[in-house]
Amino acid sequence: LQIIIYFEFLTRNELGDKLPLLLSAEIMGRYSNVILINQSTNKIIDTIKHVGMDQNRYRTLLPGATYRQPPTQNKENPFEQDSNTFEELIQKYPNREVLADNLLKQYQGISRDNALALADKLHASNNYVQAFNDFLAMTENPIPTMNSNNFSIFTDNPNDKKFSTLSEMLDVFYHTKANRDRVQQQGGQLLHVIRKNLQRNKKKLKKLSNELKATENADEYRIKGEVLTTYLYQIKRGMTKITLPNFYDNNKEITISLSNQLSPSQNAQKYFKKYQKLKNAVTFVNEQIELTKKEVAYLEEIQTQIELATPADLDDIKTELQQEGYIKKKQQKS
Structure with missing residues (x-):
């Protein structure tokens, strides 16, 4: 999964001159990062995670370095799909997990969980193009949903909890996580006594x-x-x-x-x-x-x-x- 969201800001420097800034939020699994860039010079002001040349020769992410976009993955835009591609993939990969893996390799912006959900929809339908379009339509009006492990907008599980807004879901998630962390800390001490x-x-x-x-x-x-x-x-x-x-x-x-x-x-x-x-x-x-x-x-x-x-x-x-x-x-x- 590779998603990059750019936020543009306009501020002023110490001399009062206008300073255009670009905030790049890069969602790329373990390579995810947030980078603040001076648009006028294309130089990095700072990043959440620093990446030196010894870690990545293609792309140095350090204050003062020139900003470069991540390398393209040569994946297709899912909104410009070819109907023949679906048939070929489904016939070639009837297994759910294998099909999901190949959907990940084929299309931009799809996570592992979403790929599994899409694989299920494609396998359950005879009209692959319609199934794919229905899947993409869900991204236009997503319903934030949370289960015991993670979030999703693609779920038919009645036990999953749905929220009206993303913020509401995140509030519940982090409140639950804070309670769980506290339970693990305090419960660990009690468990030690019990096990002993x-x-x-x-x-x-x-x-x-x-x-x-x-x-x-x-x-x-x-x-x-x-x-x-x-x-x-x-x-x-x-x-x-x-x-x-x-x-x-x-x-x-x-x-x-x-x-x-x-x-x-x-x-x-x-x-x-x-x-x-x-x-x-x-x-x-x-x-x-x-x-x-x-x-x-x-x-x-x-x-x-x-x-x-x-x-x-x-x-x-x-x-x-x-x-x-x-x-x-x-x-x-x-």
Whole structure:
């Protein structure tokens, strides 16, 4: 897309002489610029973006340099179209995106979004010239329209918002953008708190799950304790292990580790205590797992709310997080 709009002004210099000025607004994507030119000398007074010879040998845009227009792109004027061209393009490029790309290359003053809209109209019509003319007619009485991403005058989406004037649309756009930027800044701080707590709780949940899994072996400790109690007479102090028949498993042999510092009965009691500890832990661990899952669900819900929030919503969310203890309240100095 290459659009250049010239604004002519007449002012006076320091001596009071008339000074004709030309303001060139060049809309060319990332090469866009605004240039103020002294018309009597064709010298650049200043530009929004300075471009030196090391950046562009064809066109230097610096104060004092001679103003040159951007190089022509050798594109056709869309208002002087040839009907045969449309048929050739549509037949050659039936794909929407490819047709749009070639419309961009073929015609002046058409942006990517407009090219896509034109491609849709051409594909939907049997009268290509009429479809193109209808498309161009929309530029004579444009209806400023805004969707979630950008502006357009070519849209049939009922969800897009239409405005009576361009200024009204821009006011809404930049107001919305300012709110969005504020949300991103403030929301980013809140999201950091949420993600930090989510990470901590998910680690806790994993640890609790491992603890719960360990309690599944509680009966093994009870069985070992009972086997040791039954065969206490075979155990000698100082032994580190013993193999005994397991009457809970058809008297298959079971090897039990012992502490050489404990008596036979103390070794048996050690296994009973371990069993009781794991058994008591089941209830506690299950309660903690349930509480942690609820907290994770709560934090994930808050995270979603932050991502969709308005600035006013963020204040409420921040207050809630302070009340829940996730954020410390700032103490007022007395």
